[in-house]
Amino acid sequence: MIKTTTLRLFFILLLSVNYNFAQTISAKVIDSVTQEPIPFATIQFADDMGVITNGEGTFTILLNTKNKVTDSLFVSSMGYKTYKTTLGEFKDSILTLSPQNIELKNVVVSNKNYSADEIVDFIKDNVDKNYTKSFSKKRLFFREHYHQYLNRTNYSNFESTIDAFNKNFVDEIISSIPRSDDYYVEVLCDLYGNYNSEKQKIDVIKASKMYDKNSEINLDQLEERMEKILKENVKPDSYLKIKSGIFGTKIDNEELFRTQVDSSDIAALNKKLEEEKKRKEEQKLHFAAGRANKISTLYEDLFFMDDSKLNFLSKSRKYDFSIRELTYLGQDIVYILDFVPSGNADYKGTLYVNADDFAIVRVDYENVKSLKSFKLLGVFMNDYLDKGKMIFYKGPNDKYNLRYIEKEHGGMGGAKRPLKIIEFNKVVKGKNRQNELSLDFDFAATNINSYEIVIYDTEEISSSTFENKNFDNKITPTYLTRYDPEFWKGYNIIEPNQAIKTYTAKEESSK
Structure with a gap:
């Protein structure tokens, strides 16, 4: 009797433990000596399932009914x-x-000490053996952050023949443009294909977007006001000519004024509603295709891809390599190699190389000069920032699979030019030129795009399986005004950093 009761209590306890942990595990990983967080640590469980700590050392993993208390x-x-x-x-x-x-x-x-250049040669010799470009199904989480801020919005020498288009109105337009703006997109999906950009199919599971709708509303209101001013001051048979220096363009009357649908015309209203429905359906498909395109663009930068701009392997003669140290990654011994340009190369960084099979298990890189710049006739552009990291893990087939990508790209652009907007009308006798607005503007803005991809598991599939896969992808992202941890409850994602957790749209904070 005692034995039976003990066994029964044991199983109840076991089941209750299983219930407690079978939800999520969250923790922060820190250095035992410095107490500082350890970013991008790998948490491995359930064979090749795994997650990565974020830049602040935190992680959360979701467990399911297949997981056992005894799983490592x-x-x-x-x-x-x-x-x-x-x-x-x-x-x-x-x-x-x-x-x-x-x-x-x-x-x-080895029975000898390898030089850095010899290790690089071994890496190149073993690339095809260590990495695969075959078809696979990847369960992944993708996060995108777009940040823009205005460096300057100056103008001078303002003149206008339209009273409503006065200096106060221009100042109002400029002040209504957000000085800085943030836009977040998060997507959990299954991605089918290889690393070829044309061979990608996406199945969106859940998605969110977080930004300030208030900025969109302000711009819509300004557009309506400008349209009203144009209708009141520009003749119906006029056209506008926009000139900036030696460049010019013409805007016809049809482009100036929106065509309004008569509310009494039922056929026209139905047609407009049908067009709006079609536009929304296309928007859903566009969202999925757009995420697949951005992910495949990040794949193109993988160092073992043929046309990767990270050319420290394909054009290794342009770089100087040096061995920093040997260290451990788990039970594996890893070389840490630093590389810097020796000639006209764009990047510097660090390679972490498995000493046994010479596979690169991690790459950290950043540009050392502008990747692209342009300046002509007062217009300029400068791609000044491109940095990131890639982390790989060894799968059951002894091939290395991608676990994590982080990328940050920044560019600045603008113009310092004169601008004229002139109304012409051939019908009015004796005076083709009707109204004119002119000013000299000086505008510059910076855009920074950040991306994160964490891949939880990779399953090889055949090319026929890929070709036969079709998805509707009717899921659109849920709009959030602030980060909601409940939104992703029950799903594996990479933990958000503090900036995301504390983000609140202006429209929400003003309530």
Whole structure:
């Protein structure tokens, strides 16, 4: 009787433990010595399932009914001892990793000491063996952040023959434009294909977007006011000519005024409603296709791709490589190699190379000069920022799969030019030129695009499986005015940083 009761209590306890952990596990990974967070540590569980800590060292993983309390969980990061536990034993919200110094006397890498250039040659020789470009299904989370801020919006020498288009109105237009703007998109999806941009199919599972709609509303209101001013001051049979220096363009009357639908014309209203419905359906498809396109563009920069601009391997003669140190990644010994341009190259960075099979398991890179710049007749553009990282893991087939991509790209553009808008009318006798607005403007803006991709698992598929896959992708992103942790509850994502967690749209904060 005692034995039966004990067994029954044991199973009840086991089930209750399983219920408790079978939701989510969240923690912050820190250095045991410095107490600083460890970004981009790998949390591995359930064979090749895994997540990455964010830039602030935090992570959350979702467990399902397939996971058991006895399943192993490993937390590893470059230069640290691997933390090992089981899902059932993991309780801490703060997880510490201890630095692991390599003992060279215990390391048998080769019967000789390789130079940095020799290691690079080994990497190149083993690329095809270590990485695959075959078709696969990837469950991934994609985060995009667009940030824009205005550097300057100046103008001078303003003149206008239209009273409503006065200096106060121009000042109002300029002041209504947000000085800075943020736009976030988050997508959980299954991506089918290889790394070829033309061979990508996406199945969107859930998505969100977070930005300030208030800025859109202000611009719509200004557009309506400008249209009203034009209708009241520009003759119906006129056209506008816009000139900036030697350049000019013509805007016909049809483009100036929107065609309004008569509310009594039922056929026209139905046609407009049908067009709006079609536009929304196309918008849904466009969202999915747009995410697949952006992800495939990031794939194009993988260092083993033929046309990758990260050419430290394909054009290694343009770079100087040096060995910084040997370290551990889990139980594997890893070379850390730094590279800098030796000639006309664009990037510097660090390679983390498995000492056994010479696979690159991580790349950190950043540009050392502007990637593209243009300046002509007062118009300028400068792509000044391009940096990021890539992290790989070894799958069951001994091939290395992509785990994480981070990329940040920044550009600045603008113009300092004269601008004239002239109304012409051939019908009015004796005076073709009717109204004129002129000013000299000086405008500059900076755009920074940041991307993150974390891939939770990769499953190889055949080319026929890929070709036969078709998706409707009718899911559109849910609009959020602030970050809502409940929105992604029950899904694996990469933890948001503090900037995302504290973001609030102006329209929400003003309530």
